[in-house]
Amino acid sequence: MNDTDIINPTSKRVLVTGGAGFLGSHLCDRLVEAGHDVLCIDNYFTGRRGNVSHLLDAPNFELMRHDVTFPLYVEVDEIYNLACPASPIHYQHDPVQTTKTSVHGAINMLGLAKRLDAKIMQASTSEVYGDPDIHPQPETYWGNVNPIGMRSCYDEGKRCAETLFFDYHRQHKLRIKVARIFNTYGPRMHPHDGRVVSNFIMQALKNEDITIFGDGQQTRSFCYCDELVEAFIRLMETSDDVTGPINTGNPGEFSMLELAQTVIELTGTKSKIVHKPLPQDDPKQRQPDIALAKKHLNWEPKVPLREGLVPTIAYFENLVKAGIA
Ligand code: NAD
Ligand code: UDP
Numbered sequence: 501m502n503d504t505d506i507i508n509p510t511s512k513r514v515l516v517t518g519g520a521g522f523l524g525s526h527l528c529d530r531l532v533e534a535g536h537d538v539l540c541i542d543n544y545f546t547g548r549r550g551n552v553s554h555l556l557d558a559p560n561f562e563l564m565r566h567d568v569t570f571p572l573y574v575e576v577d578e579i580y581n582l583a584c585p586a587s588p589i590h591y592q593h594d595p596v597q598t599t600k601t602s603v604h605g606a607i608n609m610l611g612l613a614k615r616l617d618a619k620i621m622q623a624s625t626s627e628v629y630g631d632p633d634i635h636p637q638p639e640t641y642w643g644n645v646n647p648i649g650m651r652s653c654y655d656e657g658k659r660c661a662e663t664l665f666f667d668y669h670r671q672h673k674l675r676i677k678v679a680r681i682f683n684t685y686g687p688r689m690h691p692h693d694g695r696v697v698s699n700f701i702m703q704a705l706k707n708e709d710i711t712i713f714g715d716g717q718q719t720r721s722f723c724y725c726d727e728l729v730e731a732f733i734r735l736m737e738t739s740d741d742v743t744g745p746i747n748t749g750n751p752g753e754f755s756m757l758e759l760a761q762t763v764i765e766l767t768g769t770k771s772k773i774v775h776k777p778l779p780q781d782d783p784k785q786r787q788p789d790i791a792l793a794k795k796h797l798n799w800e801p802k803v804p805l806r807e808g809l810v811p812t813i814a815y816f817e818n819l820v821k822a823g824i825a
Contacts, residue, residue, distance in 0.1 A: 511560070513537045515576040515618075517568050517609060518583035520547030522688045523623070523681075526729045527580060528552055532561050539574060543567040545597075546585045551688050568605035569597075572612055578736060579620040581609045584658070586625075588651065588779065589694035595653035602657030603664070610668045613675075621677040621736050622665050624745060626786055627655040628680060636753075636787035639680065639745050649781045662745065669743060677735045677742070682749025682788045686725030686808065687815035691825035697722065700760055701809075701816045702825065704769035714778030716757030719785045723750035724808035727801045734797040742796050749788035750801040759805075766809055 514531050518524040519540030524547065531538045532555055540552055541564045555561040566572055568583040584601050585591040591598040606622065613620040629637045630645030645655045668674040685697040692702070703710045731748040754762075760773055793799050819825035 511535045511537055512577040513539070513575065515539045515541065515574060515579045517541050517579070517581050517605070518547060518623075520544060520549060520551050520563070521582065522547075522551070522586070522686070522690065523684060523725060523728065524580075524582045525551035525688055526686070526725050527582070527732055528555060528561065530729055530733060532558050536560065538562070539564065539576060541566040541568070541572065542583065546587070546590045546690055546693065548690075568608055569600045571608050574612070576616060577618055579609055579613055579618055580623070580732060580736070581606065581620060582623040584623070584654075587690070587693035587695045588654075590690075591654040592650055598653040599657040602654070602661045606661035606664045610664055610674065614668065614672050619675040619677070619736060620665075621679060621732065622661055624662055624678050624680045625654075625658050626680055626682040626747070626749065626788065627651065628659050628662065629783075630655060631781060631783040632785065635785055636751065636789040637747065638789040639747055639792055646781050650779065651781050666743070675740050677738065678744035678746070679732060679735055679748045680745050680788075681728065682723060682747065682786060683720045684723045684725055684728045684749070686812050688725075689812070691816060691819055696720065696756060696759060697809075697812065698816070700763040701767070701813055702820075704763050704767040704771050705813075705816055705820050707770045709774040710760050710764065710771045711776045712756050712760055712773055713776050713782065715775065716760065716773075717755050718778075718782060719753045719755050719787065720759075721749050721751055721753045721787045722759075722805050722808070723748070723801050724803040727803055731793060731797055731799050734799055738796055746792045746796060747788040747790050748793055748799075749790065750803070750805075751787055751790055752801075752805055753785075753787040754805060762806060762809065763813075766806070767813055
């Protein structure tokens, strides 16, 4: 029995790896609010204690420094495996560690799930599709990924993690869920993570040049964080035959030029757009086919980019005003 059983008999013991990161912290919020007993682990590589500090006084929340590349011995009912740097500059900073985090991290968390017969969800990514030549991308598409490029530590690490999840499912009958997440944004993104939404907003707030890589015609589809977390929770609650992979993302597709213009308009910045070289293997287009998510999760994002940018800009504005970013 855990502490929260007294309050809520339906509560579960839930482990969130990477729980002090952007998405992990929003997921912890939701799980704590639902009355579950939440164990958040993080090595703080890209996450921050500040993202979950408001939860520290909750009796059903526990924070632990731990690196998922090392085994973990705890008792839980469900595991959300989010630990992994997500922004290209962060995951390329130490590419060997990025692959270890995805692969050794998956092995350790799957081993834990096997011992406990716990349900486990993997935060996979649209990067498994690489630079896609099918548009929009359905889950049946196997992808177009460079195995030896700058993005490979992340793309191939996540692909191998998916392989491990499905082999544990076939070989050990583990209850798995795999979400392929498309670009997601919102408050608590790291202000210096170099991802396009945080970068453009930070540049705009400081009246610095807005750096578009390449001609800005490449596209991404942006989902607001709260809606993505809702998809995680719904996916975890699906019946055991629903394993995924399931695309989770907002099909609204924008070019980087359109995103820059929207950020300029919403912030009222004096910033000018400048063009910089396109990084190696930068995917030209991204849009999720979310038919499976609609069917199995009854889920479809509703927050348009323009609307979700408003609280996101407000979050970064506060960081700038407080001198934190
Ligand atoms: P994030 O960088 O904010 O969060 C990742 C968290 O994992 C951080 O708190 C970091 O400190 C932690 N971490 C990294 N390596 C670790 C390790 N070895 N052991 C323990 N903790 C470790 O990124 P995010 O955007 O919140 O992404 C969360 C997950 O979702 C990641 O797995 C990412 O690959 C996946 N994802 C995110 C997006 C997106 O657009 N946000 C898109 C696709 C996939
Ligand atoms: N990008 C950009 N300017 C920036 C940061 C990123 O034009 O300051 C582009 C980047 O080249 C890519 C897109 O924005 O085409 C999304 O980049 P991000 O790093 O956010 O995510 P990912 O490429 O992993 O989808």
